[in-house]
Amino acid sequence: MKRFLVKCLLLALIVGGILHLGGLAYQRTTTYENLERNDNTQGFSRMPEQIDLAVLGPSHGMEDFLVFPEGRTAFNFALSSQTAQYDWMMLRQYGDRLADGAVVVMTVSYLSPFWNDTPEQFQAKQERYYRVLDPWNIVDVDLAHWVLQRFSPLLVNAPAEIAAAFLDPEPLNPTLEEKMHTASLEEEKIPEEQERIRRNHLSSIQRSFPEVNATMWEAYHEMLELCRDKGWNAVLVVPPYSEAYNQCFSEEFFSVFWERMETLSETYGVPLLDYSHDARFTGRIDLFADLDHLNFTGAEAFDAVVWEDLADLGLM
Template sequence: MRNFIFKVILFSILIVVSFLYLYSKRSNPLVDNFTTHNNNYEIINLGNSHGANIKYRDNKGKRFQRAGNTLYYDLQNYKYLQEHLVDNAMVIIPVSYFSFGLDENRTDYIDPNAFVNYYYMFLPSSSIYNYSFKKNIQVYLNKVKENYHSVIDERFFLVEKKVNDSLSLEEKLEHHAKMRSETHKIMAEYSDPEKNVIYLSALIEDIIKNGHQPVLLTMPYADHYNSKFSETWLDEHYYQYMNKIIDTYQVPYLNYSVDKRISTNDSLFSNSDHLNDKGRIYFSDILFEDLRKIQVLNQ
C-alpha cells in the first residue's frame, strides 16, 4: 500500500514538474517585452504592429506595441508600465486607420477572444476586459499544450518557408495593399468608434496626470496602401476622431501617412503598411528630429 501511495505521489510530482517545465519552456517575446524592463525609460511607444516602425538607438527608449492591438489595451499597458517611466517621459501613441473600429478583445478574430489570451499572461484581472477565471485556467492549459507541440515539432519536423519571388517589389506592395486595405476597412467599421475615443482620451489623461508627455502619431504608409482609402472614408472613420482628440487635449500630433519622403519610396517598405529595417532607421531619424523641432524631445 505504501509503495502504491509513493508511486502516486511521485507520478503527481512528475506531472506538475512537466507542466511547469512546458509552461516556461517557450517564453513569449511579446510578453517578455512587457514583463522584463528597467525603471527609467525616457520614451516608449504603444500601438499595434505599426508601432514597430520606430527604432530606438539606446536603452532609454523601447517599443511596447503588439500586432492588432486595441486602444483599450494601449490604456491598460500604459497603466502597467507607468511606474517604469522617468518624470517627463514621452509616450508615443500610434493610431492606425482601423483603430477606432476595434472592440476591446478583438472578437472580429476567427477564434473569438483568442486575442485577449496574451493579456492573461501578465495584466491584472481588473485590466482584462470581460475577465473570466475559467478562461484564465484555459489560457494556462493551452500554453502548456502549445509548448508541448512546439517541442515535438522542433525535434521531429522541418518546416519549409516558401516565398513567391516572381513578382516585382511594386507588384508585391500593390497586391498586399489591396488585400490589407480591405481587411482594415472591415476592422475600422466593426465596432462603436466612440468608445475608442473614450479609451484614447483616458489614456492621454492618465499620461498627462502622471507628468508624462503624450504624442499622437500616424505612421508612414506606402502610396499603394493610401490610395485604397478615399478622403471621405478616412474623414469618416479616422480623422474626425483624431481631430476631436487633438482639439480637446491640444497634444502634439505628427502625421507621416503620406510623407512623400517615405510613402513614394517602395524600397523602404517590407509590405504596404510596414517599413523594413532600412525604412525604420530612415523614418525614426525623421521622427526624432521632428520631436526636437516641436520641443518635446530634448536630445
C-alpha cells in the same frame, strides 16, 4: 480521517509542485519561445524598471519603432492588431514604471479610432494578454484561465503540444527584427496587397464609419487624461504609409479621420505628428515590408525623423 486529509494535502502539494516545475521547464522550450516571438511578448519579461520613452499602438507601432535614441530607456508596448482599449490597459498595468516627464508615443493607425473586431478576431488575440497583464486589465477576463496560466502553462495548453515541445523541439523562428531585415514590398504584389487591405482593414472600419468605436474613443480619452495627470508627454503619431496603401481609402475617410485626430490633439494640447503621406517614405517601396508597414531600413530612417521632430518640440 486526519491522516487521510494530510495524505490528500501532501498529494496535492506534490502534484502542484510537479505541474509548476513542469510549467517552468515548458517555458524554456523553443515551442514556448516561438509562441512569444510570434506575438512579440518575449520582451515583457525583460522590461526596465523605469521607462522614459514608451510606445503604444498596433503593429505599426510594434514594427515602425525599433531604433531608439541613445540615453533613453525605452519600451515598446505595441502588439499586432492591438486596439486602443488594450493600449489603455497596458498604460494602466505598467504606468508605475514610467518616469516623471516620460514621453508616451501613441501610434495611431487609420483603423484605431474605428476598430471593430469580430468575436473570433477578439478571441484570437486574448491569450497573449494572459501572459503579460493582470486580470483586472484583461477585457472579459476568464479568471480561472488566468490563474491556471500563471501557475503552470501546462494546464492551459494541449497535452500533445506540450509533449511535442519536449520530445520534438521546434527550430526557433526568426525574431521580429530579423524578419524585418529581410522583408520587402514587391511591386507585382501591390494589387494583391490592396485587395487584402480592402478586405480586412476597410471591413473593420466600415462597421462603424463615419462614427468612431465608442470604446476605442473613450480609451484615447482615458490615456490622454492619465498622461496629463501623471505629467507624461503624450504624442499622437500617424506612421508612414505607402502610396498604394493610401489609395485604398476615400477622401471622405481621410476627412473624418483627421477631424477626429485633430480634436483629440486640441482637446488635450498634445502634438499630432502625421507621416502618413510623407514624401520621404510614401513613394519609396524599398522602405516597406508591405503596404502599411516599414521594413527595418524604413523603420530606422523613420525613427531618426521622429526623434528629431520630438527634440524640436522640446520633448527629447
